[in-house]
Amino acid sequence: MKKITISFVLARFVFFSGLALALLISALVSNQVMNVINSEQDKVILREINQINDSYQIFLNNRLTLLKEHSNFPIMIQTLMQPESNKGNIFDFMAGLSILGKKYRMSLLDFEGQLIHSTDPSIKINYQDTPWVKWVLNRTQTDRDSLTKTSIIKVNNQYHFSISVAIAYNGSIEGILTSEIPINDINEGINSELRLQGVSIEIIQNEEVLITFGNKIDGEKKSIYWPELNISLRFSLDKSIINSSLYSLMIQISLIIISAIFITSFLAYQYGYRYFVKPLLSLSQAAEKLDKGDHYQALHEESKIKELSSLFLQFNHMVDQVQKRETDLKNSxxxxxxxxxxxxxxxxxxxxxxxxxxxxxxxxxxxxxxxxxxxxxxxxxxxxxxxxxxxxxxxxxxxxxxxxxxxxxxxxxxxxxxxxxxxxxxxxxxxxxxxxxxxxxxxxxxxxxxxxxxxxxxxELPDKSLVDINEGLNATLKIVWNELKYNCEIHVDLAKLPMTLAYPSKLNQVFMNLLINAGQSIEEKGDIFVRTRVKDKNIIIEIEDTGCGIAQETLTQIFTPFYTSKPVGAGTGLGLSISHNIVKQHNGDISVISNINKGSCFSVAIPIIESE
Known part of the structure; x- marks a missing residue:
């Protein structure tokens, strides 16, 4: 089998791992970049579309507002009331009217829709048959919204926006002031070279294209509907330029990543030879010398590789292992x-x-x-x-x-x-x-x-049973009474306690051990106080004596097995240890407070458990 060096293995691993990782990252990044760019592009396009739509609506609203101001001049209502006597005046007045500096055709109609005066008489329009004129004249309301109307009409084979304002007097509509604006004027004020780059706009009514702005594009389409004019603005979007730029960018990124992989693989080979192959060769040579019995020179332990440094350290200390084994045997x-x-x-x-x-x-x-x-x-x-x-x-x-x-x-x-x-x-x-x-x-x-x-x-049953701790305490007091009656006076204060799940015989053993210890701590005459109460969902049993007490330095040892302060043969040292284990079996706690020549107080806390 052909053997290869660690550095070559490391370089090959880095190359293939980097290549796989690069392909995966490139795919993920490309997909994410495409999604993000498309999403952002959609947002930008949608914003542009909305701005163009808003600018179109502002264009019409501004002209409708100015037309409404023209309709408020007194000459208008005077002409409507006395058309024959005011023909000259209305002719001169309307000849000087303009909308935002442009001379659009304006017409004044009476309450029946008949033409009174027009600034361009050469254009013939039958307003009486026009639906929007009938709509305005038939309005019974004279509020602001009811006095205006915008529609699209065809004049001389060209489409125009027809904006109209009803002229009301004393609550009734007396006539209409109307103006026709060429439909292609709506694109004024829009920077066509910037906003219409890669976008074409079509104004459509009843599936008929009225006008198109920009070059015709076969791409993604978005539409905005104007219900008041029954027209739609259809925007066609060309994404081919952006997509080709993205693909070019992806190819460049892939080439950069592949170049980086080759460079990284070469550096990994050099790194592996320096920090892995050379140290392992020195270890192999040192082991060969030891095997031949030659003089052994300690390996250099300060390696930058933590594992190699640890390996050399263990190799250098191999001779000392016999002493360490002896120490380990003693510890064992x-x-x-x-x-x-x-x-x-x-x-x-x-x-x-x-x-x-x-x-x-x-x-x-x-x-x-x-x-x-x-x-x-x-x-x-x-x-x-x-x-x-x-x-x-x-x-x-x-x-x-x-x-x-x-x-x-x-x-x-x-x-x-x-x-x-x-x-x-x-x-x-x-x-x-x-x-x-x-x-x-x-x-x-x-x-x-x-x-x-x-x-x-x-x-004793294998499982806990409901017990009355006071009953067991009273029974234990009567059992040990003969041991205590000669030099102890018992003071019993038992509160009413709830039943709890416990091992009754084991608890009685704890009470007996504590009572006998209390009696033995009293040399001549003394008192033993037995109290029970409930505190924080625990039953507290306190057994206090006025005996000799326990030294502070031995308090931490009294629950240790075989520890006893009694003379040899007088005690086993297991009473308090067994009591401690029994209390722990009940998930309880036992503690003691003691002072020399004043006495001790053992406190046992048993949790109240009414059912498993």
Missing amino acids: YAKLAQANDELKLSESQLVQSEKMASIGLLAAGVAHEINNPIGYVKSNLNVLNDYIDNLKEYEQAVTEDLILNEHVNLAYQQRKQVLLEKHDITYLFQDIFPLIKSTIGGIDRVDEIVQSLKVFARE
Whole structure:
């Protein structure tokens, strides 16, 4: 296989990539340029067409305005009222009239459309049969718009604009002043050499071309319709000149791009040889020397190519890799040791969880077994209490019964009294009721503890369930009461809380850990405050003590597994760590505020979730 250099590969890649990119860009640019130029050209042409159209309308409006001013002279209405007596005056007056310096033919018609005077009598026009004259004379309104009319007429085989103004007097039309303007005069004032270059204008009425301005062009056509004259202005556009210029420009751009591609390819070849081929040749020669055992000279690391500079740096440091590997082995060993510690932590937490689960199962079984005999004992004590009440009532009734006392002799009474005193029956009746009451109270206390134990050690379900946190907190307080009652006074302030989805047994374990820690922090006598409340869609449980407190430097470590401030063998260091994990399982938060010799306050926040 024929081998080629990187510089040649780079140059060839640049050439073909540039060529493909140039062709694509040229096509896109050409298409975009054509679209933009055509769009702009259309805008310019449309603007020119509108300007020409506006200039035509201004041309007619200006002449109609001047004709209207001529119609307002008093001589006009005087002639209409007394035509015979004013013929000489109107002849002289109209002979001097002009419109914008041009002498157009003007005619004065009476109210029947008959000609009174014309500045050019040689042209014969029958105005009475002209539709627009009838239209003006038949108007009943004399407002400004109703007094003017423009139309096109044919005079001596030439088309003219006929502009007319009705002359009104006392609310009625008395006559018409009209003027005929050759249709080709409308193109006056337009720079034909500039505006009509590449454009021809045709005035069309009823599909008949009345006049054409400019050279006839077969190109794109645009029309503007004048409804008041029933004519259309048709503009023909010649784009061939612009299109040929565009094609020439595209060819020039393509030649420039191809020339640039060849130059770029040559420069890419030179660049590739200098910055790729030469450095790689030096690397190959250095590797060959190392393989032969020759003296190795370090490669120059300051290359402008970042990747090559990094490659040379790694090559120069290859000898030092043995030491780095040893360091990596030590780091790996440290990571393995850390992983082993984490595994031990997970194993300890699992053992602790299993232990709590076993204790809970055992406590639930014991509570169930104790619950039945306690019920029997409590029931029997209540029955026995009723029986003794009946005996006491019987003894009292016999003693106080007058009939029995009358028939009993004195010896019987004395013997009975002796026996009562001998067996201390009166004291027995006085003392037995408090004893039974106290026993029943003890049984109630045992029953309450059993119920709390059942609540505390309830079976944990795989999914969260709706729980009352206050209920679990009360049950936990009764379970740990024996640990706290000797040196702690419990102050409970539980607000009304909503039900929330949680793991009840796990939360009870958290409460028990915090309560036992609070009790152990109090050396002699102290107080424990248990509070609940709702804040920002969270249930807040606070357990505060007046114990020894926690040093500030160890506050950040108390939730760390196996950390404990107790003597060796007195604690595992997992209680707060497990509690922290349980709270996190509920998407909650646990925090502590503590001061030495003042006490600590643990705050647990559990989100209120009514349903999944």
